[in-house]
Amino acid sequence: MSISGISNSIRNGGRRFQQAFYDCLPNRVVNSEKWQKRIKWVGSEISSPENRLILGVTALMSQPFIDARNKSVDEDTRKVSVCRTIAKIVAGTATGYLIRKGCISAINRWSKLPSSVDKNGQKVKLTKLNTFFSPQNAISDLTESFKQYRNAFGTIAALMVMTVTNFLIDAPLTKFLTNKFVKASGGVRNETSK
Amino acid sequence: MKPQSSIAEFMSKQFMNCKNYLYKNYGENPGKMLVHTGVLGWILSSAAQVAAVVFNDKISSKEKMFLIPQECADAAVNILSFYIVTNTFKSIGSKLVSTGKLTTPAIRKYIQKAGLEKEVGKVTTDIKKGMTGDIRQEYTDFKSGVDVITSTVGSILSCNIITPILRNQYAAKKQKEILAKRNMNAAETAVVETPKPVKPLRMADYQSLAYSKFSGGNMKI
Numbered sequence: 001m002s003i004s005g006i007s008n009s010i011r012n013g014g015r016r017f018q019q020a021f022y023d024c025l026p027n028r029v030v031n032s033e034k035w036q037k038r039i040k041w042v043g044s045e046i047s048s049p050e051n052r053l054i055l056g057v058t059a060l061m062s063q064p065f066i067d068a069r070n071k072s073v074d075e076d077t078r079k080v081s082v083c084r085t086i087a088k089i090v091a092g093t094a095t096g097y098l099i100r101k102g103c104i105s106a107i108n109r110w111s112k113l114p115s116s117v118d119k120n121g122q123k124v125k126l127t128k129l130n131t132f133f134s135p136q137n138a139i140s141d142l143t144e145s146f147k148q149y150r151n152a153f154g155t156i157a158a159l160m161v162m163t164v165t166n167f168l169i170d171a172p173l174t175k176f177l178t179n180k181f182v183k184a185s186g187g188v189r190n191e192t193s194k
Numbered sequence: 195m196k197p198q199s200s201i202a203e204f205m206s207k208q209f210m211n212c213k214n215y216l217y218k219n220y221g222e223n224p225g226k227m228l229v230h231t232g233v234l235g236w237i238l239s240s241a242a243q244v245a246a247v248v249f250n251d252k253i254s255s256k257e258k259m260f261l262i263p264q265e266c267a268d269a270a271v272n273i274l275s276f277y278i279v280t281n282t283f284k285s286i287g288s289k290l291v292s293t294g295k296l297t298t299p300a301i302r303k304y305i306q307k308a309g310l311e312k313e314v315g316k317v318t319t320d321i322k323k324g325m326t327g328d329i330r331q332e333y334t335d336f337k338s339g340v341d342v343i344t345s346t347v348g349s350i351l352s353c354n355i356i357t358p359i360l361r362n363q364y365a366a367k368k369q370k371e372i373l374a375k376r377n378m379n380a381a382e383t384a385v386v387e388t389p390k391p392v393k394p395l396r397m398a399d400y401q402s403l404a405y406s407k408f409s410g411g412n413m414k415i
Contacts, residue, residue, distance in 0.1 A: 015318075018317045019317050022289065022290075022317060026295075027295050027296075028295065028296050028297075029299060030296070030297070030298050030336075031299060036336070039340060039343065040335040040339050042339045042342050042343055043337075043338030043340075043342050044338065044339075046224075047228075051228055051349065054346060054350065055349060055353055055354065058354050059353065059354045061354075062354040062355055066355070066358045067358070070366070072362075072363075072366035073366065133213065134213070135213040136213070136214055137214050144221075144222075144334075144335070144338075145217070146217070146221065148220055148221050148338075149217040151224065151227065152216050152227045153216055155231045159231060159234055159238050166239060166242050
């Protein structure tokens with residue numbers, strides 16, 4: 001069998017498997033208007049900052065328990081490990097949420113289009129700065145796709161910023177919070193280093 | 195033309211292309227954006243952690259030889275498990291909507307009107323083809339919502355359940371290996387009194403290992 005024949009068989013096999021999987025799932029129509037609105041609201045309003053917040057909250061509900069059940073370490077280690085995990089989640093979620101929000105808001109300010117209007121309905125005077133992040137192929141800044149573009153650009157900018165703040169804010173804040181949490185939980189018997 | 199201005203022009207053109215690409219690709223696809231920026235986030239935070247080990251003067255070059263591959267493997271676990279799980283969930287959500295298996299009454303009506311009922315559920319079907327006007331907007335808004343929900347569920351599972359379990363197992367295995375190596379080195383220089391039984395990691399070992407690294411494991415940004 002030739003190489004193209006092999007790749008075709010793999011592709012067809014994959015497609016058949018995929019089809020079998022989707023055949024198992026029932027067809028559903030979301031009849032409730034309330035749920036239709038909720039689903040559309042999520043698509044429009046939930047972006048990376050909210051996603052980071054959701055991840056942080058659910059992480060607090062799961063990761064400390066996973067660490068607390070880690071039998072490959074002793075009791076004191078488990079305690080510090082749980083405190084450290086909580087501290088890491090609190091520090092990471094707080095900075096992650098705020099920096100994402102801040103960057104998206106900055107991109108909103110600096111991505112005006114010729115059709116953009118201010119709060120009073122007046123046309124915005126375009127400058128080099130407030131059009132710095134504007135794409136050429138957009139017509140209006142009021143569309144859903146332009147809002148998602150701003151979210152995407154803001155998130156990417158936030159990730160760049162966080163590569164630095166990860167060292168400057170998250171790491172020292174995590175260490176500080178870990179020590180606070182360990183102290184609050186009664187400390188450990190044979191603590192040796194900070 | 196001066197070479198400096200041509201470089202500036204080139205950079206400006208590339209930046210414009212990048213903005214147009216982002217608008218075209220993520221404008222109608224917030225779920226895809228969440229998956230891609232999530233992966234980028236893991237790559238950047240992993241790169242930062244590897245760099246933190248590489249440039250840390252307190253870690254000896256011998257330990258670096260061990261820690262750097264360990265950090266890279268840790269990064270691979272984080273990035274791969276995030277991408278595979280989150281993207282799989284997002285793809286399932288997208289496919290359910292694009293094949294017409296999950297719809298709203300308006301989209302269902304369109305499917306019947308367009309004679310696509312026999313095509314519903316086939317993996318090769320894309321009901322969006324031929325959609326225009328309000329129904330296209332209805333479809334896009336609904337699909338964006340489903341994409342964001344499924345990618346969020348995928349990232350919760352990946353970041354909060356699968357990755358920590360995989361990483362804990364991997365970290366425990368690696369830490370035991372480091373300690374075994376250290377004990378072996380110590381045994382070579384000291385007189386061995388009595389053989390010690392294998393015990394779980396102790397506090398001092400955990401703290402020295404955790405603090406020798408900048409973040410003591412993963413730090414999602």
